[in-house]
Amino acid sequence: MANLTTLAVSTRAKAGKGAARATRREGLVPAVIYGGKEEPSIIALDPRVIMKELHRGGWSSRVYNLAAEGAEPVAALIRDVQLHPVSDAPIHVDFQRVTAGTKIHVEVSIAFVGEEKSPGIKRGGVLNVVRHYMDVQADPANIPEHFTADLSGLEIHDNVRWTDLKGTEGVVLTGGQNTDVVIASIAAPTVDAEMEAEAAAKAAAAAEAAAKPGAKKK
Secondary structure, three states, rough: OOOOOEEEEEOOOOOOHHHHHHHHHHOOOEEEEEOOOOOOOOEEOOOHHHHHHHHHOHHHHHHEEEOOOOOOEEEEEEEEEHHHHHHHOEEEEEEEEEEOOOOOOEEEEEEEHHHHOOOHHHOOOEEEOOOOEEEEEEEEHHHOOEEEOOOOOOOOOEEEEEEHOEEEOOEEEEEOOOEEEEEEEEEEHHHEEEEHHHHHHHHHHHHHHHHOOOOOOO
């Protein structure tokens, strides 16, 4: 299974709000594993483990190996993390079982490389990122850690599209997304744009003044 990261978990005998509160009093986060045509499994895990994964990034497309003592490991994706409204500490996690050969919907991040080599950026152009993630369908065994957008050959006004990304083999865009969708572009320098606008305003003002009756011709 691709991108397999093992998380130590413990099983819980009871479900419900009371049992969840008891789990939190023990310093653990209640969680559930659903899907895969099996009954949901009630588990708990260390909140520090969850926070580490959230800060690590890319967790929504990472397959986890949930290992509980005395039980068979379960491959799963994190589907939702509920956070405390004040402390932002995790209070519940939903995992979805995954099995090889079954297409699943995941959100994969985009990594941008080659920015320091881009001719357009060297000339003052600005990288304008339109999409940081793409929604795709993929086999759990072939979920990419990320897609790669190479900026090294881009000039000002050039675009990066879905078809330019690397690492998209074996995945399919979801929701009828167009493969021509723009991921990022190199915009003209802001200073240049401001100078052009200022010059245009001055030219317009001069033309207006010259058109007034009695204006002196130079």
